[in-house]
Structures are given as structure tokens and as C-alpha cells.
Amino acid sequence: MIHHSDAGSRYTSFRLAEHLDAAGIATSIGSVGDAYDNALMESTIGLFKTELIKPRRPWKTLSDVELATAEYVAENNHYQAAKKPQVTTNI
Structure with missing residues (x-):
């Protein structure tokens, strides 16, 4: 990490x-x-806050935020994997 x-x-x-x-x-x-050095990370954090953190305020516990974050990351990773085009070769 x-x-x-x-x-x-x-x-x-x-x-x-x-x-x-x-x-x-x-x-x-x-x-x-x-x-521009940190632009991608700033954009990612901004999206995370806009899509997850702010709409679900107020958070009751840190554990709630951690669980929601893990679910958010898993959902977005699954979405990104589903969007990837399948590469096929015709030999």
C-alpha cells in the first residue's frame, strides 16, 4: 500500500x-x-465523496464508513471489469 x-x-x-x-x-x-501531479487522486476522492460520503450523511460509526467504502470499491471494480471489451482472436 x-x-x-x-x-x-x-x-x-x-x-x-x-x-x-x-x-x-x-x-x-x-x-x-x-x-497536475495529484489531479487523478483528487478527482477520485471527489467522486467518492459525491457518490457515497455526502449523500449518506450523517455517518454513525467509522465501521459504517469502512463497510460502505469496501462495498463501493467492490461495486466499482465489478462495473469496470464488466465494461472491459472482450478480446477475441480468430486464428
Whole structure:
């Protein structure tokens, strides 16, 4: 697993780095001043919030959010797999 972020102070702190390292999570920090470096992740998070988090507020527990997130990811992965064109070869 990789934790990717911008170069903001909360993401470059020693405390966060130690926490991620203890959990076995690698860190990745985008280049400074590059607005496009993190664009895909920002877009993905925005879609996640729009489609799942905001419409179902208020959340009662963290477990509810975790379960809903797992279901959301599984549903979207299944949808994406179903959309892939089937490759056939005629030999």
C-alpha cells in the first residue's frame, strides 16, 4: 500500500511518517508546485465523496464508513471489469 499526498506540512510530518512506517505503508509525495501531479487522486476522492460520503450523511460509526467504502470499491471494480471489451482472436 502507498500513501500518496501533496507536500503539505501535515503530510510531511515525522509523526505521520512514523505512523505509516509502523503500519507498513510506503509514502509518496508529489512534486512541489505541480497542480497536475495529484489531479487523478483528487478527482477520485471527489467522486467518492459525491457518490457515497455526502449523500449518506450523517455517518454513525467509522465501521459504517469502512463497510460502505469496501462495498463501493467492490461495486466499482465489478462495473469496470464488466465494461472491459472482450478480446477475441480468430486464428
